[in-house]
Amino acid sequence: MSFALNGVGLTHANGFVALDGITLQADQGEHIALIGPSGAGKTSLISLLGTALAPSSGQVSILDFGQNTASTAALKRLRARIGTVHQAPPIPGRQRVITAVLAGRLGQWPVWKSLASLFYPLDIPGAREALARLDLADKIFQRCDQLSGGQLQRVGIARVLYQQADLILADEPVSALDPVLAQSSLQRLIDDAASRGATLVASLHAVDLALNSFPRIVGIKAGRIAFDLPASSVSEAMLHELYASEGQILPTQSNEACFTPQAASTPPLRSACT
Amino acid sequence: MHLKPAERDPASQPRFYSALLALFILWPLFQAAEVSPGALFDPSNLKVIGSFLSGFLPPERGSEFLGYLGKATLETLAIATAGMALAGLLALPLAYLASAAGREKPTLNPLIRSLLTILRGVPELVWALVFVRVFGLGPAAGVLALGLTYGGMLAKVYAEILESVDAAPARALRLNGASRPLAILYGVIPQVSKELASYTVYRWECAVRASVVMGFVGAGGLGQLMDQAMKMFNGGEAASILITFLLLVFVADLISSGLRRSLDQAPPPSAAPFGPGSTGLLAIFVAAVTASFWFLDIGFGALFTLESASSINQFIGSFFPPDLSAAWLRKVAQGVWETLAISAVGTLFAALAGLLLAQARPRLLFNFIFNALRSVPELVWATITALSVGLGPFAGVLALALHTTGVLGRLYAEALDNAPAAPGRALRLSGVPSGLAFLYGTLPGAAPQLIAYTLYRWEMNIRMAAILGFVGAGGLGQLLYFELSLFHYAQASTVIIAMLLLSIAVDQTSAWLRRRMA
Incomplete structure (x- = not known):
């Protein structure tokens, strides 16, 4: 259930x-x-x-x-x-894509890791992999306010892929x-859930x-x-x-x-x- | 001449009564502020100020004096920097506790909010005056005073900035199981980091100005040097110190705007979020704070021994209970009234002078004059005006007017530049003299902005008027200074409470006014 x-x-x-x-x-x-x-x-x-x-x-x-x-x-x-993809991605404009994706695991990570990732992202491969599934790997170090609305929405999806929610x-x-x-x-989301x-x-x-x-x-x-x-x-x-x-x-x-x-x-x- | 009702301007009657009401309010204010322009031209006063001002040239350049001046300037900068570091340390946890940011149910913390009100409601100079009595003469009192007042201010503004932005990112993170601190760090801070840094730098600039005057109550820095020069009527030294003020404020302004501009550039895409620029700035910041504490050589260890704790306890205890006898309360009420009068009349003078000078040409020259007027703190002006019109509230009025003219003149000039130009130009093109074209065409467009600036400045001047009395310029400050000198702590305590209440009242009134105008 x-x-x-x-x-x-x-x-x-x-x-x-x-x-x-x-x-x-x-x-x-x-x-x-x-x-x-x-x-x-x-x-x-x-x-x-x-x-x-x-x-x-x-x-x-x-x-x-x-x-x-x-x-x-x-x-x-x-x-x-629980991972949620929101209609309007709740991501600060001045945040970088990498940080926005890593934020998906704040609830699972120990505090030190969350804090350290603000200074240097500790799981670049993980975030890159999630972004790659949505064809956004090249945007990983960009700031979110440099993305289009559609790209930002896909970053929101990548965050949930990265979170690996049940x-x-x-x-x-x-x-x-x-x-x-x-x-x-949508298919990426479905495939991820299925796998x-x-x-x-x-x-x-x-x-x-x-x-x-x-x-x-x-x-x-x-x-x-x-x-x-x-x-x-x-x-x-x-x-x-x-x-x-x-x-x-x-x-x-x-x-x-x-x-x-x-x-x-x-x-x-x-x-x-x- | 009686006109038929239909031909009478319907606005005339309200205007007449408003003018009457204004006179009715202003007259007692002018009385209380002891406005007497004659004192400016009193022969004996003229002689005093004349001989003092004539001593200005040439400014003192003796190598021994310049040595003192250099050390005092460094000390002023160090007090400001160390005070800000302390304020930041205090402000971060308090802002976190006070703010509704990152909370799932937006609740405010009334206990912390009232603590913040008390911290910033008492002027930093009053804290300094009190601390000097605990920790002795020297910069420690100045640093602590700045730390407390600015800590309260920073915390309040930080909390509000955190609340002012889109709350959805932090809420989404909390729904993913992130704790409140992490939700703020990942969801709110990226949106506000620029604003937070910019406000902090701006406050540091204010702290430099504030620490200049700390010396007048014996808390080190340039103010102490100025106080000595004034007491010995040494115009040459005073001139050198004033020039140093000008340079210092100018440089602080430059650094502050440079730092704030550098926050605008987007970082290059790389794995580390901080480029070499920000790392360098961080290193400079750490070095500056360390150097400041090292230079001031404050024995903070000595401050926190058991012995000093008990003496502080005893000292604080002597302020309670405050003197609430009817006779003393009457006197304090009079001080409050005088403070209000000084601030209102001083601001009025400044508004008139500022409006006239804002249109004067050449603009470059007058911009320089405005900058010079506002770079000298009100309290320093008060020591000079007290020489020319004698001790008392009128000296305070003039001091406020001089400094505020510099501030308002610049703001007015900008507001007038930004006002719609077309109406005035159309009038001038139809042959209207430029003065009238200004009154009929430009002023109506800029008026709301001008009024807003003036009211905002008046609000600040009320607080300032409360402490001008430290150098003998009337109001609550004079009462406080006097009672503290006589070790009458119960009476002093009543005055401090009165200052706090005045500051809270001003806060509430202006917030209410703003809400109504919005």
Whole structure:
């Protein structure tokens, strides 16, 4: 069991109900995509799994930790095993890429090593390897404010690859990337999770990307789970129902992916061009 | 002449009452500050200041005196550097404790925040005056005083800088299991390191100016030399010392802006985050601090013996309980009022003079005059103005006005340069005389900035007015100096508390004003 939510609700201080009656379980090593219209509660669900938010009701158990019983030290140990890719990479502009990547292991490293790495990075090969998987090895000693938005987002992914977390959470991890790069970067994350048997939960705005890459799809609408099915059982009608509030067209990767020659090199998209 | 209501300017009535109110407030302030321009031209005063100023030329150049001057200059620099090192040591843990940065729930630490308020609320010169009584005459009192006050200031500003930037990186690290110190080091510091360093260097520049005047209470450095020269009416020596002030402040300014500029360059991509430049700077910094402590030869060991601890204890104990008798409180209240009056009138004079001089040409000449005026500390001006108008609050008013004219003149000139030029130019092109074009076209655009600068400066001047009395220029400082000289510690304690409350009141009021204007 990787995590289990049982009847979990989340109400913000201003009374807004972000999540309501969520029951969701995942075995270790499962790959799950969260889809749904914006504002449905995908980010709230990810924050809950990442222990950034505590539930207002219901039980949460993550990596066999009951959230309510965890002490500060235990919570810290738990958090070191959870890696999160944020939609907007939370990386200071003046920090160097190498430091931003090494920061992924602050929760695991002894303090002396974390402090020393501020003066001289102690694991250059490790960081380079993580960056190389995202074609960023040449940027290793650059400052983050010299990178483009897409490059910065991939640095955020490299940090989580480097962290080697047991539970990887990704909140719109490839939103700033063009379709080709999005597909390949997401694939790196999936491959990494698969090779280490880590659980991966990713919220994605592009439905085609989710259906192509993830075996299990959870649709979320208005703070509730609309469906929780294998990707092959998700029908067009269900998707239209899920995104009813956003109009007739399903959100997919931008359509030019279907027509540009590069698209040939990526796996064929199933529902993107229908 | 009575006009029909429809033809009367609707703004006239509020304006009339505001003017009346201003007079109503200013009159007693002028009274309390004992403004008497006649004293400037009093024959006996003229003779004193005349003979003193005529002694300025030629400045003293005797080799023995120059030796003293060189040693005092080094001592001033060393006091500033050692004081800043101490302040930094104090500020780092306090800022960490006080700041909300890196906390998952942004809470402030009220206990540490009030400790910081007390540390920086009491002027460094008051601390120095008190420490001189514990540790004897010499630089130790100056270093400790600077360390405490600047420690409080640095800690507050550091804490605020840490809170001012994007909190997401540190939060994300905490969610990865990093502890708060590491989350700050990896998530916040990279965003603020430049600002922190820049503010620290700027504060060092201020510390140089502050340590110049430490000598007036016997805490070593150039001030002590100046004090002696003034007491012996030696104009030649005073002139040499003033020139040294000018050079010292100018050089500190240069070093400070040079250091701050060097922070802007991005480092070359390499494995080590520090290039040879920063390593060199770090080495210079360490060397400077070590040299300062070595040069001052402060027996810190002696300060922390059991014996001195008990004598310090006893000394602090003699300040309690403060004298709260009605008669003394009345006197302190009078001192507070006088302090407020000195600061308000002095700032007003400076604002008027600054506004006039800010437009004077040639600009280069007047920039030099502004720099000269502001490089001489208020307290040093006060020793000179006290010669020309006699002891009392008016000397304080003039001293504040002279120094502040230098500061405001420069700020005003910049603000006027940056104000929209088109309205004034259009008026001049249509034949309006340039003075009027300024009033109708340029001034309205620059006014908010000018007012903001003036209020900010007044805020600083209130604090300064509280200590000008150390050289006999009225206000709370005069009371404090007097009572400490007579070993009346209970009374002195009341005055220090009054200074602290005044400083807190000024802080709160200006914060409130800023919030309202924003």
